[in-house]
Amino acid sequence: MNALATDAVSPPRTAAVLLGTGVVGRALLALLSTGAARDIRLVGAANSKRQHAQPDGLTPVDVVQRLAAHRDGRDNAALLAALDDSGASCKVVVDATACAKEAGRHAEWLAAGYHVVTANKALAGGQLSGWRALQAASARGAVYGDAATVGAGLPVLSTLRRLRRCGDSLLTLEGVFSGSLSWLFNQYDGSRPFSELLLDARRLGFTEPDPRSDLSGEDVARKLLIIARNAGFALGSDEVEIESLVPEALRDVDTATFLDRVKALDAPLHARHEAARAKGKVLRYLARLNQRGRARVGLVEVDASHPASRLSGTDNQFALTTTRYHATPLVIQGPGAGPEITAQALLGDVLSL
Numbered sequence: 001m002n003a004l005a006t007d008a009v010s011p012p013r014t015a016a017v018l019l020g021t022g023v024v025g026r027a028l029l030a031l032l033s034t035g036a037a038r039d040i041r042l043v044g045a046a047n048s049k050r051q052h053a054q055p056d057g058l059t060p061v062d063v064v065q066r067l068a069a070h071r072d073g074r075d076n077a078a079l080l081a082a083l084d085d086s087g088a089s090c091k092v093v094v095d096a097t098a099c100a101k102e103a104g105r106h107a108e109w110l111a112a113g114y115h116v117v118t119a120n121k122a123l124a125g126g127q128l129s130g131w132r133a134l135q136a137a138s139a140r141g142a143v144y145g146d147a148a149t150v151g152a153g154l155p156v157l158s159t160l161r162r163l164r165r166c167g168d169s170l171l172t173l174e175g176v177f178s179g180s181l182s183w184l185f186n187q188y189d190g191s192r193p194f195s196e197l198l199l200d201a202r203r204l205g206f207t208e209p210d211p212r213s214d215l216s217g218e219d220v221a222r223k224l225l226i227i228a229r230n231a232g233f234a235l236g237s238d239e240v241e242i243e244s245l246v247p248e249a250l251r252d253v254d255t256a257t258f259l260d261r262v263k264a265l266d267a268p269l270h271a272r273h274e275a276a277r278a279k280g281k282v283l284r285y286l287a288r289l290n291q292r293g294r295a296r297v298g299l300v301e302v303d304a305s306h307p308a309s310r311l312s313g314t315d316n317q318f319a320l321t322t323t324r325y326h327a328t329p330l331v332i333q334g335p336g337a338g339p340e341i342t343a344q345a346l347l348g349d350v351l352s353l
């Protein structure tokens with residue numbers, strides 16, 4: 001019997017199911033086809049409407065096509081059964097959706113012994129009760145892989161947890177936590193309409209499925225909450241002051257209507273840009289948490305000496321002041337959005353289980 005045949009029948013160490021085959025999910029499927037993922041068996045995959053499960057393994061590159069042809073409706077129980085039937089000792093649900101309903105199941109899966117690796121921030125960055133449920137469930141042994149939820153895998157949460165293990169504490173936090181908003185404001189100079197840049201950012205896979213999640217500040221607030229909570233702040237989602245860049249009239253329409261009327265963003269943002277320019281400043285969407293736990297995310301005029309004025313591309317910047325990094329902050333900076341790096345963060349979390 002050759003090595004390949006042995007692999008096909010013997011249980012893998014790690015079996016995974018993937019929820020979400022959009023921009024990030026597809027990038028992960030590509031990585032799962034590489035040698036780096038040789039020890040991971042993909043036993044199921046799903047999009048919002050269809051799924052396919054096969055305990056002896058799916059070929060990652062065929063998944064999207066198979067889902068298009070497949071008739072199975074959505075039922076997480078069948079995906080979890082495929083994990084159980086694979087015989088793997090390490091069973092993991094990878095959430096590459098933006099679905100709050102799926103995020104709401106993370107604690108339940110952890111409590112049942114499945115590891116969860118997620119790019120979906122809706123639970124950890126949502127209501128405080130959800131965060132608490134997550135903490136209680138992960139205390140039972142299964143691991144919550146959350147590297148992709150902040151900075152698209154930049155080593156922010158891992159660094160913070162390491163500092164805390166050493167007895168250090170976060171005092172303040174400031175920076176640019178959105179890859180798409182960073183990309184937009186790093187290049188917006190008034191020469192092209194803001195809405196055109198936004199559509200480019202969407203095509204490049206930097207925005208959320210509905211770009212209003214970025215423009216409203218909601219996605220930035222989620223990341224701030226995830227960091228703050230990992231640092232020990234019991235911060236409620238209603239305790240973050242959020243400045244939305246979405247005009248009132250576009251807040252309650254569906255995504256397609258928003259995209260049709262996206263030009264409504266242009267005039268107000270052009271005016272903000274001109275006002276900043278007249279003072280020799282630039283616009284940056286900043287997140288801030290001060291020592292008293294006051295949190296705000298919003299558009300700020302910064303001058304050329306501000307570290308955020310010197311970012312490029314989708315760069316995120318996290319400046320952490322702690323009891324031991326207090327004279328100058330510990331700064332973590334680098335690309336903070338994009339399918340490939342986000343997928344790599346997911347793969348990295350699966351491999352470290």
Ligand SMILES: NC(=O)C1=CN([C@@H]2O[C@H](COP(=O)(O)OP(=O)(O)OC[C@H]3O[C@@H](n4cnc5c(N)ncnc54)[C@H](O)[C@@H]3O)[C@@H](O)[C@H]2O)C=CC1
Nearest residue numbers: 020021022023024047048096097098099119120209337338
């Ligand atoms: N694009 C980026 O740079 C980054 C994205 N993320 C997160 O990754 C997640 C996915 O983002 P994208 O791939 O850009 O979105 P997308 O809209 O391209 O893909 C979402 C996928 O989830 C599927 N889906 C929705 N509900 C589902 C359900 N109940 N069950 C199974 N599948 C379901 C959709 O059918 C689609 O395949 C989001 O939570 C986002 O915040 C995190 C870090 C960076």
Ligand SMILES: N[C@@H](CC=O)C(=O)O
Nearest residue numbers: 178179180206207208
């Ligand atoms: N839409 C998000 C993607 C990563 O979380 C962003 O722009 O940062």
